[in-house]
Amino acid sequence: MGMIGGGRGAFIGAVHRMAAGIDGQIELVAGALDVNPEIAILSGQDLYLNPERNYGTYQEMIEKESKLPEGERIDFVSIVTPNHVHYDPARLALENGFHVVCEKPMTFSYDEAVALEKLVQDTGLVFALTHTYTGYPMIKQAREMLQSGMFGTIRKVVVEYPQGWLSTPLEATGQQQASWRTDPKRSGRAGSVGDIGTHAENLAETITGLKITELCADVSTFVEGRLLDDDANVLIRFDNGAKGVLHVSQVSAGEENPINIRVYGEKGGIQWHQHDPNTMYVKWLDKPMEVYRTGTGYMGSMAQAHTRTPSGHPEGYLEAFGNIYRNFAKVVQARIDGREPDPEFLDFPTVHDGVRGMRFIDAVIESGGKNASWVKM
Amino acid sequence: MGMIGGGRGAFIGAVHRMAAGIDGQIELVAGALDVNPEIAILSGQDLYLNPERNYGTYQEMIEKESKLPEGERIDFVSIVTPNHVHYDPARLALENGFHVVCEKPMTFSYDEAVALEKLVQDTGLVFALTHTYTGYPMIKQAREMLQSGMFGTIRKVVVEYPQGWLSTPLEATGQQQASWRTDPKRSGRAGSVGDIGTHAENLAETITGLKITELCADVSTFVEGRLLDDDANVLIRFDNGAKGVLHVSQVSAGEENPINIRVYGEKGGIQWHQHDPNTMYVKWLDKPMEVYRTGTGYMGSMAQAHTRTPSGHPEGYLEAFGNIYRNFAKVVQARIDGREPDPEFLDFPTVHDGVRGMRFIDAVIESGGKNASWVKM
Amino acid sequence: MGMIGGGRGAFIGAVHRMAAGIDGQIELVAGALDVNPEIAILSGQDLYLNPERNYGTYQEMIEKESKLPEGERIDFVSIVTPNHVHYDPARLALENGFHVVCEKPMTFSYDEAVALEKLVQDTGLVFALTHTYTGYPMIKQAREMLQSGMFGTIRKVVVEYPQGWLSTPLEATGQQQASWRTDPKRSGRAGSVGDIGTHAENLAETITGLKITELCADVSTFVEGRLLDDDANVLIRFDNGAKGVLHVSQVSAGEENPINIRVYGEKGGIQWHQHDPNTMYVKWLDKPMEVYRTGTGYMGSMAQAHTRTPSGHPEGYLEAFGNIYRNFAKVVQARIDGREPDPEFLDFPTVHDGVRGMRFIDAVIESGGKNASWVKM
């Protein structure tokens, strides 16, 4: 693995490295860890990168690695930069034959997303988008149960992602995470809607198997002087006639990261809450609610395949993240070995999810700009 | 107290009687307990009503009671009928000098609500609307804290009221509660929006002290053949600039009655959940969440005045309901005694809340009818 | 109903009155509300008792009421005094033909308890002991499920009742509730063990149908100068071979009143927590935990018969208490009417529970006095 971004001062880079390392199958061997070449090099030294593969720029990394003999060069790049530096390195990597792991939202603009989708299809390379939450084993279970039809037709979805960390003008303090996320030049058209709204959208569509067809969004910026949205309340409609609510916020003071989803069908439904990710509440019209737990014998095969420890040993965010890396790596390895990957590993967010997310951002921002009118997705 | 409605087959009448009785200060002495005079009489016999005051119709009750000597006649009527039989008995009672307790939504139509408001103002009589949830002591606490400004300006409100009991066409089985609530001739323009949406609206406005100024509602009927809405997702905006989401449902299969509200200000906020009504979560930007509990020494005076037992002895729905009756009765008694009521008792939903609720119903249904456009409230 | 104790400054008397009043079938018509006749009279005036039936002493009340014509006199007395004033009024009431409701622990000493049991048996009168917690509908459900054998043989019971309100020497401030509970002359041999330990013992034996056969208790007094125990940790063994732990405390700072019980059988078990009394967790070896909720259609008939509202409308402590009063009153009424009571009402703690509780107190205190040796019960 060669990492792009994730050096000093970064947050998500270290998460990627831990997630990639958890199963002992992926090794960080190269990096261009910052947009500033000097900091990139220093950051690579922090991580004891081989100096020869500790690059100042991603262009240099991709160029030099692509010239290394097969088997020596990196198999894939992991892009953990702010949004405006996703497309270019992804394109360059794909054009040079490297598989790609990329942070979400996938690109800076919808057009970039479409172009990237085409490039992935043309090159036939493997592309994973790190919508971490769908890596949780319980999300696999939710998806399996909801799509089995056991609850009847899905009628309603409530998905919410409230955070509170941007309740104050944190970007004015120079805090790095806040700064780029609230900067239209680095984040794109959206603030909270891109940063966490796409997670909510991806989670809802992934577990239900439904597509949002239109939405109506009340998009707000509560903190004075902030350049992008920090809150959005969205009415959503799905392709099967289901309705729903999606709301996200970064000014819900006191909230941490409790992405939460409820799906209701005719006969029952599910509720899952990221703060307690190993638990899912399964509700029924006429019998007691059941509490599903990961690591148990009654879990479905996909959930079991994405769990590392027995029930009662909590797994968390890094393990969910690790599932995306592991599956991606298994598919890449199968590709290298010239065989079909095991179907259980063909399970991670793809470039198509990324296009969908960028379309969601555009639709929400467009709707918000028209005083919350309905916009097709 | 003379009760109108609440006889055989009714649900809420018995709740009113228990709630009124809990403090030992209100006695049911007369009734016209069903629209069918025969059933009314039988129902009164079930309750051992004095045969002379067990009336066949509310008209008869009000007429005869009003002719009894002061001190012998009922002090007030309690109207627990379906929505289409709220206005007429309320009007008649007020015109004959009786104070009134009335179920929500207050009337069948907004016009009736306005007329009733005028009548209450003209007569100077006491009128209480049984929005039960605002009777909970913790709701008093939430109101006090939110309106104190301790959380800064309120930015966001999320209020939800999902039920599942109408997930099937229960009205087709003749079930009495389902039948009238889904019947436009008895329920009014709205189904779920009137039955539980007004609770959500009232709760949000009561605790924040803010007013909803406009809303955008996606109103649905999921059960085939049903004549009124059974689900609604609503974007709301408040008069101080706060935004919010209000969603209600009677087809959220597996949900009981978990009305839930979250309010976020600049520095923190609160969360309250009716299933655990003695607990409130108080969240802060930069310190641990606090768990407030009723019956404790740190609760404010209004919460304490509406709590009957020490902390750890759960109080519930009937006690909250009882608080409305107790306060109403205390104010009526003060009126009878010719003195000002203690301010702590001047705390129950009034005819103005009722007008507001009817306006809410109209706005939501109007917005829903226009494919979820914004409607002023 | 004639009440003995429960006047000014009392806590539990008001609870009894609300509980008795909740179903509208029991009326407080007489009282001897304090040991001090003057305060007794003033307390009765507070409650608007008929002056002729507002007595200075319980002896006077029992004597005078017993001379009233049948149908006019009270049907039963409710004894809500400190422990040392249970036996005498109960005996006098029974000897004069009155049924009795009595607070727990039943008497001051085990000998009194045995004598009272004999008197109840000899007179054939109805006697209810207010172990409130067994009045909860979910406890009926737990009892039914555990005794059905659906979990196999019961192996382990963990019951705990931690409170924190006596963490400081509150009795030194003159606080009335603390004062008598820590006074050997009024409370008896035990402090926390009598006040709340008997609740825990009664709950465990009631729902399992098992009997504690021996116990080993580490009894402590943590607050300096306190004359009775304020904490006890007890190993228990049951007559079927099950083992368990029972621990109670009044110095568990920060705890309110969270009596909690877990019972494990071969195939699964239950957990119930008084702070959320409408919920029971049902655990299974090999399938998801189920969350039972009162007011639902799947609850057993006894639980349903002791629930007043639909699911999702929380009932609490007063309703559980009210169930004891209602059942007692129904049985008394059947006795008055000369008919057999409906079996569903023959369900409240009796004089035998009271004897058992007093034996428990003696056994715990004896064991504690012998450095936690095993004592047979």
Next chain:
Amino acid sequence: MGMIGGGRGAFIGAVHRMAAGIDGQIELVAGALDVNPEIAILSGQDLYLNPERNYGTYQEMIEKESKLPEGERIDFVSIVTPNHVHYDPARLALENGFHVVCEKPMTFSYDEAVALEKLVQDTGLVFALTHTYTGYPMIKQAREMLQSGMFGTIRKVVVEYPQGWLSTPLEATGQQQASWRTDPKRSGRAGSVGDIGTHAENLAETITGLKITELCADVSTFVEGRLLDDDANVLIRFDNGAKGVLHVSQVSAGEENPINIRVYGEKGGIQWHQHDPNTMYVKWLDKPMEVYRTGTGYMGSMAQAHTRTPSGHPEGYLEAFGNIYRNFAKVVQARIDGREPDPEFLDFPTVHDGVRGMRFIDAVIESGGKNASWVKM
């Protein structure tokens, strides 16, 4: 790292490898992964061990590794075998200059534990015992707060560790985990008491800083034919006068792994539950309970130093385990570098905890054998 045990069919070996790998600083380079040399070799091949360092026996591994040049040989061994194969490999490793990570309970017998303690002291090598639960950041926080005196003198400790997985005679099916844990020849004198009781004991002593001075244990075997205990209820007394209850079980059907601890001081206390390890409830006599969460700014420095992600991103069992490995590795590295380790890394269970655990096992089993008499620890 060279691993002893943890090959095919093992459970905890893989956990150790993931935990050791999570921070990217420890590499598995050698192993003797099974007691059967053939299976050992096959297991090493599964993990792509270098064939030259994939050993058939731990003796061979230690011998050969010790002859490798410094810098090439392993720095430490990790012993993840059943209890009867802890002491010999640990001794051999220490005698050959290798640092040691060892599974709990530390040895087969108390005598072995004492011998090992002496050997660690004599060699000056680093020894870590994997009592995983003390690796959680919230446990660091609990320890800091409890030992700060902010709650006053500690009075009561309730620690419980109920599991249900041995509710049936699972060992009779040949299940590997059940088989050795219930076999006196491999597990030692104790079953549940050694396997999970020592975790409970270690947790209680670690966070309070107190020592258990004596205990009284009711030890049971519920499953017929089982050779070791599967349940124990223990009264405990601490060196400062605090009292407590410790109960463990492997026949609490339906329980997963919910190790739970509550500590009460004069002014308040804490509760922590492993199923939700990022949360701690802090209770107070006279103010609202606080909910502490890892990853927040108000956490103490030690908790922060053991957390990898921001609040709201759940960390779990593997991260807690990883903290032990990371700290151990940091201290080993400092030793190799000839410098003092950073104090924040000097925080993992040591050989002294192991001796204490073995003493606990002996005391509980001795007490149980004498019908639950008090035994000094």
